[in-house]
Structures are given as structure tokens and as C-alpha cells.
Amino acid sequence: MSTETLMPYDEALERFEPVLGLETHVELGTASKMFCGCPTGFGAAANTQVCPVCLALPGSLPVANEMAIESTIRIGLALNCSIASWCRFARKNYFYPDMPKNYQISQYDEPLCVDGYLDIEIEGKTVRIGIERVHLEEDTGKSTHVGGATGRIQGADYSIVDYNRAGIPLVEIVTRPVEGTDRLAPEIAKAYATELREVMRSLGVSDVRMEEGSMRCDVNVSLMPRGTTEWGTRTETKNVNSLRSIERSVRHEIERQAAILADGGRIIQETRHFHEDTGTTTAGRSKEEAQDYRYFPEPDLVPIAPDPAWVAKLKAELPELPGARRSRLQREWGVSDLDMAAMHNADAVDLVEATVAAGAPPADARKWWMGELARRANESGTALAALPITPDQIARVCAMVAGGALNDKLARQVLEGVLEGEGSPDEVVSARGLQIVNDQGELSAIIEQVLADNSDAADKVRGGKIAAVGALVGGVMKASRGKADAGRARELILQKLGVSE
Amino acid sequence: MSAITRDEVAHLARLSRLALSDDELDHYATQLDVIIGSVARVAEIAAEDVPPSSHALPLTNVFRPDQVRPGLTPQQALSGAPAVEDERFRVPRILGEEA
Numbered sequence: 001m002s003t004e005t006l007m008p009y010d011e012a013l014e015r016f017e018p019v020l021g022l023e024t025h026v027e028l029g030t031a032s033k034m035f036c037g038c039p040t041g042f043g044a045a046a047n048t049q050v051c052p053v054c055l056a057l058p059g060s061l062p063v064a065n066e067m068a069i070e071s072t073i074r075i076g077l078a079l080n081c082s083i084a085s086w087c088r089f090a091r092k093n094y095f096y097p098d099m100p101k102n103y104q105i106s107q108y109d110e111p112l113c114v115d116g117y118l119d120i121e122i123e124g125k126t127v128r129i130g131i132e133r134v135h136l137e138e139d140t141g142k143s144t145h146v147g148g149a150t151g152r153i154q155g156a157d158y159s160i161v162d163y164n165r166a167g168i169p170l171v172e173i174v175t176r177p178v179e180g181t182d183r184l185a186p187e188i189a190k191a192y193a194t195e196l197r198e199v200m201r202s203l204g205v206s207d208v209r210m211e212e213g214s215m216r217c218d219v220n221v222s223l224m225p226r227g228t229t230e231w232g233t234r235t236e237t238k239n240v241n242s243l244r245s246i247e248r249s250v251r252h253e254i255e256r257q258a259a260i261l262a263d264g265g266r267i268i269q270e271t272r273h274f275h276e277d278t279g280t281t282t283a284g285r286s287k288e289e290a291q292d293y294r295y296f297p298e299p300d301l302v303p304i305a306p307d308p309a310w311v312a313k314l315k316a317e318l319p320e321l322p323g324a325r326r327s328r329l330q331r332e333w334g335v336s337d338l339d340m341a342a343m344h345n346a347d348a349v350d351l352v353e354a355t356v357a358a359g360a361p362p363a364d365a366r367k368w369w370m371g372e373l374a375r376r377a378n379e380s381g382t383a384l385a386a387l388p389i390t391p392d393q394i395a396r397v398c399a400m401v402a403g404g405a406l407n408d409k410l411a412r413q414v415l416e417g418v419l420e421g422e423g424s425p426d427e428v429v430s431a432r433g434l435q436i437v438n439d440q441g442e443l444s445a446i447i448e449q450v451l452a453d454n455s456d457a458a459d460k461v462r463g464g465k466i467a468a469v470g471a472l473v474g475g476v477m478k479a480s481r482g483k484a485d486a487g488r489a490r491e492l493i494l495q496k497l498g499v500s501e
Numbered sequence: 502m503s504a505i506t507r508d509e510v511a512h513l514a515r516l517s518r519l520a521l522s523d524d525e526l527d528h529y530a531t532q533l534d535v536i537i538g539s540v541a542r543v544a545e546i547a548a549e550d551v552p553p554s555s556h557a558l559p560l561t562n563v564f565r566p567d568q569v570r571p572g573l574t575p576q577q578a579l580s581g582a583p584a585v586e587d588e589r590f591r592v593p594r595i596l597g598e599e600a
Contacts, residue, residue: 030567031567031568031569032567032568032569032570036570036572037565037568037569037570037571037572038569038570038572039569045575045588046575046587046588046589047575047578047579047588047589047590048574048575049572050572050573050575050578051570051571051572051573052573054572055573055578057581063563063564063565064563064564064565065564065565065567066564066565066566066567067566067567068567069564086561088555093516095518096595097590097592097595100590143595144589145595146586153595153596154596156594156595156596157594158591158592158593158594159591159592159594159595160586160587160589160590160591160592161589161590161591161592162588162589162590163578163590292516294516297555297556299555299556301563302556302558302560302561302562302563303555303556303561304561304562305561305562306562307562
């Protein structure tokens with residue numbers, strides 16, 4: 001593979017305008033497959049989850065999984081789509097052995113859901129992504145290509161196929177072309193996929209694990225010169241398997257296509273493959289010669305005509321969706337758009353919500369998760385939610401600070417102790433002896449000592465230079481190893497020196 | 502008038518991955534022509550009040566509950582496979598080097 005010329009991103013955006021399109025496949029989390037009763041668990045030994053239907057043995061017939069139909073309708077409703085009153089499955093005929101039937105049961109011109117949208121937030125603004133269609137199909141088997149130089153299908157000597165995945169219900173969600181993204185195209189693509197994943201999670205229809213392939217994105221990108229309105233030829237980058245890769249692949253395609261177009265070349269309509277290691281794409285199957293899948297209505301399955309009452313019931317029962325939930329929480333917590341966006345980007349919303357539910361004031365919950373804990377997660381390269389501390393524990397620390405048992409500095413030490421596995425906040429406080437020194441006698445003794453050791457500063461304060469009290473309070477904090485209540489110490493010092501403010 | 506051309510039969514054969522000889526192309530073009538002619542006669546009797554149909558049965562919404570049912574063992578599943586490797590169906594090369 002030759003190294004390709006890229007145009008720096010900023011220059012590419014000065015000269016061209018990108019148009020995006022995303023096709024996302026989501027494997028539904030049903031117990032059984034789409035058209036047969038085989039289980040759908042991930043990671044089972046090869047060909048242990050197969051039967052005559054999904055192996056296409058003669059005489060077998062498919063029957064549609066009601067839960068899969070229901071889940072697809074719920075996805076359509078969550079994406080503001082219209083639900084078809086009547087539609088059919090269609091056969092998509094092709095000749096890869098990843099489906100034993102020589103066709104995949106899909107939907108063609110009669111998808112179950114059409115014409116919706118998903119709002120995403122980017123840099124504090126809402127961008128509406130049009131949804132063209134949501135349809136239901138079946139996943140394919142998993143091929144392993146043996147021999148050849150790259151382990152890819154090209155040049156392999158032969159392939160071996162595991163049909164466990166063949167027939168798992170698969171929902172395809174197709175956006176309308178997304179125009180006007182300007183330089184935010186990579187971020188918008190990523191934000192869309194992120195939001196879509198959250199919608200799926202809130203519906204509970206899929207585990208949407210990109211690394212396990214239960215959510216897969218194909219990203220279409222084309223460029224048109226600034227000042228023109230005719231879309232350029234697009235490429236489709238396949239199976240980009242992380243949110244970060246979606247962003248990187250869009251950026252790379254923009255830089256690659258811009259270099260070709262600026263050089264007077266033309267973009268070939270083709271499938272490209274994204275490479276995690278280099279962040280680049282390479283050419284796959286050319287789509288110059290349009291595939292003819294000879295779709296026709298699936299004769300083995302009768303049409304689907306969802307009862308309007310059923311659809312209305314499903315709509316009424318939709319859970320609160322992520323966007324609406326974030327708006328509600330933002331109002332309840334009284335935070336700015338930017339603060340809310342920061343929490344969302346840091347995956348902190350659920351954690352803050354749980355901490356508030358455990359009794360912490362929203363501002364305190366946010367302060368700890370977005371401050372000290374975000375810093376620690378960042379340092380150790382882990383997700384915030386993966387830190388070994390729970391929202392309940394944070395709420396307990398907040399309560400101790402509010403009750404005067406801890407100050408912020410001590411609270412940080414308590415969090416550190418919990419993160420290091422020393423037990424609950426209360427256990428860390430007693431094991432490390434972190435109670436704030438509030439006791440009149442103990443504090444007085446420390447203050448007497450500090451005043452004796454710092455007679456110059458004490459004299460200044462006596463002489464009316466109240467600003468000098470800071471050094472004395474500092475001395476008390478140091479002597480108490482941070483455990484003194486600084487406000488109380490200041491009061492007592494002034495009192496002892498016979499000065500009032 | 503012939504409804505289907507020899508070129509169209511060749512195209513269909515290619516899509517279906519069928520290697521047909523010249524004689525066979527002529528032969529099937531004639532046969533498919535008869536089939537298409539017969540189907541066209543159905544269209545003649547389809548009136549306004551007869552909606553197009555893809556299924557013979559007046560049924561919709563035939564579903565099964567989402568329940569797991571026992572399937573085949575890998576040994577049973579692979580018993581009819583022409584070639585097996587690593588408990589998987591072994592198939593010939595799918596694409597050539599240039600694809």
C-alpha cells in the first residue's frame with residue numbers, strides 16, 4: 001500500500017465542504033435469533049449456536065422474532081420516525097459464504113421505520129441529524145481468511161466460517177446526508193454515534209459494544225469545492241469499531257480526498273477499510289459497478305403490519321431518552337450548557353446523578369467527579385466509572401464536609417484512601433486519623449504553640465495588622481497536618497490576641 | 502416480440518454465478534420468454550380493485566416469541582460440510598488477488 005498524500009485538515013476545510021452519511025448496524029440483544037430459536041450469546045465456541053434454519057438446510061422455514069420487531073419499532077420511535085403500517089422483508093441475494101442461504105433476509109424499499117431525526121449537542125449547540133430509515137435484517141456469519149499476506153479476504157487461500165452470528169437480529173440505521181457540518185464533521189460523526197449508542201442503551205435493546213461488534217458504523221464522506229452545491233463522489237469506510245475511530249476516519253478521509261481533488265484527480269466510489277494502528281483508510285471493494293442484489297419480497301415470511309394500538313403503546317412506554325434526560329438534569333442541577341457538555345463528554349452524568357441521588361448537593365457531586373476524580377482517571381488512563389469508588393462514597397464524603405468533619409483538603413485525602421483500597425470513607429478517616437481538629441482544647445494547644453513560635457507575626461496582629469493572621473493560621477494548619485478547621489483557628493487566634501475584625 | 506434478450510439471460514447467469522454455454526443461453530432465453538409471457542397474462546386480468554400481492558396467504562404478523570430452542574451440535578451442523586477446519590465450514594477462496 002503506497003503512502004497517500006494528505007492535505008492538512010485546515011487547508012482541506014478552507015477549500016472543500018464535507019458531506020457526511022452514517023450507516024450504523026446494531027445487533028439486538030434478543031435471547032434468540034431473528035428467524036430461529038438459536039441463542040445469541042457472544043463468544044460461544046464455533047458453530048454451537050446453529051440450527052437448520054440459520055444454516056439454510058433444505059425444508060427449514062424462518063419465523064420472525066416478535067421481540068426483534070418490537071425493539072426495531074421502539075428504536076424507530078426513539079429516533080422520531082414514522083412506523084410503517086405495512087412492510088415486508090426482502091431477500092438480498094449475494095454470493096459470499098458468510099450467509100449459508102446465498103441471501104440475507106433484509107428490508108429493501110419498505111423499511112419498518114422512516115423519516116426521523118436525532119438531535120446531538122456539539123460545542124453547546126444542537127445539531128439535528130436526519131434519519132432516513134431504520135430497518136431490520138439478520139447478521140451474517142463470521143469468516144476467518146486463511147493464508148495470503150494480510151489475513152484479509154483479498155489473496156486468502158481459503159476461508160473458514162462460523163455461523164453462530166448468522167441470523168442474529170440486526171438493525172440498520174441510516175442517516176440522511178449531513179450537510180453544513182463544516183470543520184466539525186469528525187466531531188459530529190462521533191457525537192452522533194455516541195448519542196445513538198446512548199439511545200440504544202436507554203431502550204435496553206442492545207449492549208452496543210463496538211469492540212465486540214454489536215454496534216458497527218460505516219462512515220460515508222464526500223467533499224465539494226467551496227462555493228459549489230453539487231456533492232462529490234463519496235467513499236464508505238467500513239466497520240469503524242470505536243467512537244474515536246469514527247472521528248479519526250472522517251478526518252483522514254477529508255484530508256485524503258482533498259489532496260486527490262486538489263491535484264485534479266477524482267474520487268472513486270468505493271468501500272474503504274479503517275486501520276486503527278495508523279488512523280488511515282485503504283481501498284476495499286470498488287462500487288463503480290453497482291452491486292445488483294436482485295432484491296425481491298421474501299416469500300417465506302408474511303408482511304408485517306404493526307397494529308397502531310401496539311405502536312402507540314410502545315411509544316407511550318418509551319423511557320426518558322438521553323437528550324431529554326440531560327436537559328432535565330441540567331435544569332435540576334442549575335448548570336450551564338458548557339458544564340453540562342463537559343460532564344457529558346467526560347461520561348460523568350450518570351455518576352453525578354447517582355451521587356446526587358445518594359444525597360450530595362449537585363454542585364458538590366459535580367465538583368468531585370469533574371475535578372479530583374476526573375484528574376485521577378485521566379492520570380491512570382481509566383474511565384471515570386471504572387475508578388474504584390462509588391457515588392455513595394462520594395456522597396458520604398460530601399456529607400462529612402458539609403457537617404464540618406472534613407475540609408476539602410482532608411476530603412481529598414479520604415478520596416485518595418478509598419481509591420487506594422483502604423476501605424469506606426469512614427474507615428479511611430479513622431485509619432488515617434483525618435478528623436478535622438475542632439476540639440477547643442486540642443486546637444487551643446496548637447494555637448498557643450504557634451503564637452509562641454511566631455511572636456513577630458503575633459505582635460503585628462496585636463498591633464492591628466490583621467492581614468498577618470494568615471501566616472499564623474498557616475502555621476496552625478501545618479502543625480495540625482491540615483486537620484484543623486481553618487476558620488475556627490482564625491477566630492481563636494484573633495480572640496487570644498485580643499483583636500476583633 | 503421477444504420479452505427477454507440473450508444478453509439479459511447472460512447477465513442473469515453472471516449474477517447467479519452460472520456458467521452457461523452459448524447454446525444454453527439461446528435455450529434458456531427461449532424458455533424464459535415463455536415464462537415471462539405467461540406471467541404477463543396475469544397482469545392482463547389484474548384490475549384496479551386487485552392490489553399487487555407477494556404472498557398467496559392473506560396473513561400478516563406471523564411471529565414467534567423470543568425463546569431459545571435447542572439447535573444442532575457442531576458435529577451435526579458440520580456433518581454435511583464438504584470441508585471442515587477448526588470446527589468451522591471451510592470454503593474456497595472468496596475473492597481473487599486483484600479484487
